[in-house]
Amino acid sequence: MPLPPVVYEDETMLVFDKPSGMLVAPDRWDKSRENLMALVHAKFGHGVANVHRLDADTSGLLLCAKTKVALDFLSGQFQSKTVRKLYHALVVVLPVEEAMKVVTPVRDELGGLPANFTVELALGPDEQNPGRMRVFKKRGGKPSLTEFAVVERFGRYALLECRPLTGRTHQLRVHLAAAGAPILNDPFYGVPEIKLLLSDLKRGYKGREDEKPLLDRLALHASGLTLVHPETREPVTLQAPWPREFEVALKQLRKYGSAQRPGRRRPGN
16 A cells, blocks of 8 residues: 655655555554555655544544654644644534434534534443444543534535534544434444435436445545644644545535535635
8 A cells, every 4th residue: 555645744744645544553452554654654764653543434734753752743743632633524414313322412503403403421431342433421431622603504514613622532433423413424423324415415316236335435525723823832723635536425425415604614625
């Protein structure tokens, strides 16, 4: 597998647009699986280190440091929670009766997602399901906070901006599932039987009988990072364009999915 596209590079930082399905670091159980950092070290040497991580199934920005000084400076910003992170997620807004089965469904007076909402729920490892996280209602878990904003609505689907203010494992995925709006194609916390099919959107669909989903990967993309540059000490905003499969799915949703747009624009556009 080749290295993913580089979206930014200078003497201190190297930033990739990681595709969905690629591990960032070696797998805990299967060390033979290909991962991004092994490819980076093969090309750039072991002096380059990743500053943070993304889930294998999440695409988007992955920041690396080229020097130890830069690594310490950038890592400090993540630890102090001063890095501004922006994700985009395509979610399935569950019916009210289904949403009531989750931890704390978020709904407006019409039963849909509010234009802006916040989820603050403690998260920790799920002892019953290794590798997954769960909400802790009382004791246990670590404080976790995410701000969400609806960018576009498409009937049962919605495109959200997600701004995590903490950095827990699977935070966005668990928070959205708890809000009754799990991320499309999330095998851990979503509704696997829900597929985004053109035949469900387009009246009179006359496509193939063995129809494939418009999007068949976790619908979560790390779109933006704003941080202080380790050398210039000036703010820098890094951006990763939406993957092609995201664009294709959104094009069909906008055409056939009863889009209702609140008038927001994607940052940087």
